[in-house]
Amino acid sequence: MVVTVIGIGLIGGSMALALQEKGMATRVIGVDASTEHAEKALELGLVNEVTTLEKAVPQSDLIILAVPVGACLKLLPQVLLLITGKQVIMDVGSTKQGIAEVIADSPLRGRVVPTHPMWGTEFSGPEAAVHGAFANKATVICDKEQCDADALTLVEKVYNALGMHIVYMNAADHDVHVAYISHISHITSFALANTVLEKEREEDAIFELASGGFESTVRLAKSNPDMWVPIFRQNRENVLDVLNEHIAQLRKFKACLEKENYEYLQELIENANKIRKVLNRG
Amino acid sequence: MVVTVIGIGLIGGSMALALQEKGMATRVIGVDASTEHAEKALELGLVNEVTTLEKAVPQSDLIILAVPVGACLKLLPQVLLLITGKQVIMDVGSTKQGIAEVIADSPLRGRVVPTHPMWGTEFSGPEAAVHGAFANKATVICDKEQCDADALTLVEKVYNALGMHIVYMNAADHDVHVAYISHISHITSFALANTVLEKEREEDAIFELASGGFESTVRLAKSNPDMWVPIFRQNRENVLDVLNEHIAQLRKFKACLEKENYEYLQELIENANKIRKVLNRG
Structure with missing residues (x-):
């Protein structure tokens, strides 16, 4: 054809x-x-x-x-x-x-x-x-x-x-799901790149140290805005929901550190480890 | 020897x-x-x-x-x-x-x-x-x-x-640098895993869709709490600084979406793209 x-x-x-x-x-x-x-x-x-x-x-x-x-x-x-x-x-x-x-x-x-x-x-x-x-x-x-x-x-x-x-x-379910497993990863990665670029503007030495973990987390930050701005625009409401949840999750880590509550920090990380079973399924 | x-x-x-x-x-x-x-x-x-x-x-x-x-x-x-x-x-x-x-x-x-x-x-x-x-x-x-x-x-x-x-x-500079290029990536990844696990608890279908981008961003979420809790504890103040900055960066993305300011969203992503030159250096 x-x-x-x-x-x-x-x-x-x-x-x-x-x-x-x-x-x-x-x-x-x-x-x-x-x-x-x-x-x-x-x-x-x-x-x-x-x-x-x-x-x-x-x-x-x-x-x-x-x-x-x-x-x-x-x-x-x-x-x-x-x-x-x-x-x-x-x-x-x-x-x-x-x-x-x-x-x-x-x-x-x-x-x-x-x-x-x-x-x-x-x-x-x-x-x-x-x-x-x-x-x-x-x-x-x-x-x-x-x-x-x-x-x-x-x-x-x-x-x-x-x-x-x-x-x-259906289309509506699709858009919720991709907000979780694709769109939020991209926002996180863009924001992480900006965090590092912002604070380390004057420092060159740091980047010599960037190892595999950093690279895999910010890889998506190289993604093209001409593709991603329209995606975020189209899926605005779902992405906002997930982004709010993600910021709330980050605040839990912040609260643990501020209050020196290391037992809860341990729990948060143990819970995150459950992502293993998800990743291994693919 | x-x-x-x-x-x-x-x-x-x-x-x-x-x-x-x-x-x-x-x-x-x-x-x-x-x-x-x-x-x-x-x-x-x-x-x-x-x-x-x-x-x-x-x-x-x-x-x-x-x-x-x-x-x-x-x-x-x-x-x-x-x-x-x-x-x-x-x-x-x-x-x-x-x-x-x-x-x-x-x-x-x-x-x-x-x-x-x-x-x-x-x-x-x-x-x-x-x-x-x-x-x-x-x-x-x-x-x-x-x-x-x-x-x-x-x-x-x-x-x-x-x-x-x-x-x-020196030791003090080291601890600031690793907060940026290693510790924050781990917190982001743990929090992202928790975001997805939290909201999608009832949904199984989503994980069929998890593609490479998701996997590379949450890979670090598999990391062992017995290693990471002591690291975050030791480097608490630097990690808190970077975490606050990271949450502030995420809020910029959130504000863009809430206010539908797609020009600024484009700028934020273009800025994040500069991480390319850092990653390519390694």
Whole structure:
């Protein structure tokens, strides 16, 4: 089948590569707002050709939207106006409730399968695309009962081909869950980077000491604001809930130290250790 | 030379292995408060024999203290009473100001070289010891002007043999720096684990979604409270300073979301991105 990928960056580019390698796509057409990105994607062999949205969509069986979630909300209605009742649209955005709302009233709602593959790195752009991405990770398909059966089947085939484990949930639940297991980690990491950069502005020596623990905690702080500001904006209320809870948890550690209550500090850490069983499950 | 390692866990065990492999130790004697750990260390070949502190110290050229920092404060004066003016003591604890104070008045102060190798994992105990640890990481030697020249030289040789880059600083500066680049990462990670565990107690599905970003941020939350409570206790004031700053940074993100000030949110993330240059330096 012919696949159009809109937004040929980390996710779109890696998906384009994977679909070619798995024999799911006979041809991949790239669409990108940045001419520079489009040319780079072509040069890297992520896509077979690049063109405009208007030219790409009518030739395609599957249209994958892999742009930042803010842009996705604007583009999705445009793409819906360009398709027939046979083509399938799938988006891969990190928030799903806004997407659900923007397509709710379209007569072609059933052609859209909203998804969220749980894979990524802290890098972005076509150069960040890699071979073998997505395999053995989970992907979410949202509100499947609102998708046409053939559209759902096609998207399930795509994710099966990528080696992903499909989890089904509604858009609202998805957005709560990702606030916990993705969005808050990013905020924590950004804030931690700013804490260190702020206080140690004058000190150079410190960074010689930064070891593996520091690196793994602040790795996400390298993530691109053009991707993350729209995500936080879309998922504002859930993220605020989790952020408030996280600040409350940090205050417990603070209170332990202030009051020198080391028994409770021990308890807090023992409780945190239970995350082991969660991580080991994946 | 004959080396006694007191505390044959992750750090002590890995150091025992490395010193044997690098030909620095002809014999390693293990001392551990836990009989179980001592037997395991012997079984794993981390040490050649296990015995008591009183028997081990007199036979050794170098005594390495690799116990949690609280225990180290108690053991160090005992070891100082057991040595002659020729033996060398080196500790590897994560906080240094308390150590400096506890040895300050000893007539054999010069025999002690306080150090902190910046290597570790979230695991603990003799089974956590690994081959090839420490290489290409930084290690700190504190207050070197208070060490006897031959003692300092021996410890420098040990760290050079391990392939570590030596950074010299005083104990007070060390403790401020590690609050920023190690201790706060751990608190953040513990608090993040508790946030997720608290709110998602009833939900199982969420954990299927936990992806790489989450895992790297909460990895440190698996760390052992028996190691970390004493560290936070020793470095209480510095950790509180950094924790307050970190909570203030998180509040900036919270304010951006509450007020929907996405320009400032973009700025905060762009600033956090500067951590790249720090991480790439290591």
